[in-house]
Amino acid sequence: EILENSLELNRSCGNPAEKAYMSFIYPKPESAMVVHNLAKHAQLAAAQVMMLDRQHKAMLNTYLRNIDQKQHQIHVRHPLVLVLDNVRSAFNVGQIFRTAETAAVDKVITCGITPHPPHPQINKTALGAEEYVPSQHFTDTKKAVEWLKQNGYMVVGMETTSKSKCYTDVVFQKPTALIVGNEVFGISTEVMEKCDILVEIPCYGIKNSLNVAAAVATNVFEVIRQWR
Numbered sequence: 001e002i003l004e005n006s007l008e009l010n011r012s013c014g015n016p017a018e019k020a021y022m023s024f025i026y027p028k029p030e031s032a033m034v035v036h037n038l039a040k041h042a043q044l045a046a047a048q049v050m051m052l053d054r055q056h057k058a059m060l061n062t063y064l065r066n067i068d069q070k071q072h073q074i075h076v077r078h079p080l081v082l083v084l085d086n087v088r089s090a091f092n093v094g095q096i097f098r099t100a101e102t103a104a105v106d107k108v109i110t111c112g113i114t115p116h117p118p119h120p121q122i123n124k125t126a127l128g129a130e131e132y133v134p135s136q137h138f139t140d141t142k143k144a145v146e147w148l149k150q151n152g153y154m155v156v157g158m159e160t161t162s163k164s165k166c167y168t169d170v171v172f173q174k175p176t177a178l179i180v181g182n183e184v185f186g187i188s189t190e191v192m193e194k195c196d197i198l199v200e201i202p203c204y205g206i207k208n209s210l211n212v213a214a215a216v217a218t219n220v221f222e223v224i225r226q227w228r
Contacts, residue, residue: 079175080105080223081153085141085191086182087212090115094125095213096180101129103220106175108133111141145179145194153177157195158219159187160209164200172223180212 082100087093093115100108110116116137117123117130138144148155154173158180179195181187192198201210201218209215 077104077106078224078227080220081107081109081148081175081177082216082220083109083141083144083148083177083179084111084114085179085187086112086185087114087180088183090119090121091125092183092211092213093119094122094130096216097122097126097130097133097135099213099217099220100133101126103224105220106134108135109138109144109177110135111138111144141179141188141191142194145177145191148177149194151175155179155194155196157187157192157198158200158215159192159198160200161192161198164198167199167201167219167222170197170199172226174227176223178216178219178223180216183212 080103082096082105084093084096087096087110093110097108097117114137115122117135122130138147145155152175154176156170156172156176156178158167158178179187179191181191187195199219201215203209210218
């Protein structure tokens with residue numbers, strides 16, 4: 001009977017991924033297969049199995065550093081604050097929190113319409129990193145900048161302008177605050193006027209700037225490189 005069922009499966013299913021899927025994951029009567037996208041779901045199941053296999057192999061290789069450190073192992077935070085001036089996308093904010101955590105920055109300050117924790121879309125790209133980074137929200141970015149200046153921060157705006165210096169040509173003081181702006185409009189002009197200096201990342205294509213999360217990562221690790 002098993003052999004007969006196997007032969008019938010070979011005739012009705014096609015490739016090995018589809019056969020495995022129908023045998024072990026989605027065993028349904030033939031009538032249900034009419035409305036079931038077999039090929040699509042079999043491919044998804046096969047991809048999942050492949051990823052689990054890759055994960056298992058990675059865990060067996062001790063030279064791979066793919067396990068997060070314990071929180072108590074982070075002994076030093078860098079005197080660096082990231083300020084998000086009306087960044088629209090929660091996914092971008094999540095990526096910035098991930099960068100902030102890996103760089104052990106002091107704090108992330110979200111301003112205006114910028115989504116802030118707790119937020120499910122932030123968690124999706126931060127992968128939990130937002131839980132380990134101190135954060136604070138200001139309704140007005142200018143108020144945040146005033147607070148930073150009162151506490152002795154060098155305030156650096158990341159914006160492409162005729163006044164901006166290349167980010168690698170700037171000596172970043174301790175402590176420093178890096179400000180990034182909205183994905184479309186950038187940092188508001190009122191906030192730029194309050195910055196001590198403006199920096200930019202040279203671009204060589206048609207677009208004149210990186211995605212905001214990519215730009216933050218690039219500049220943050222240049223600051224850390226100088227300090228270490």
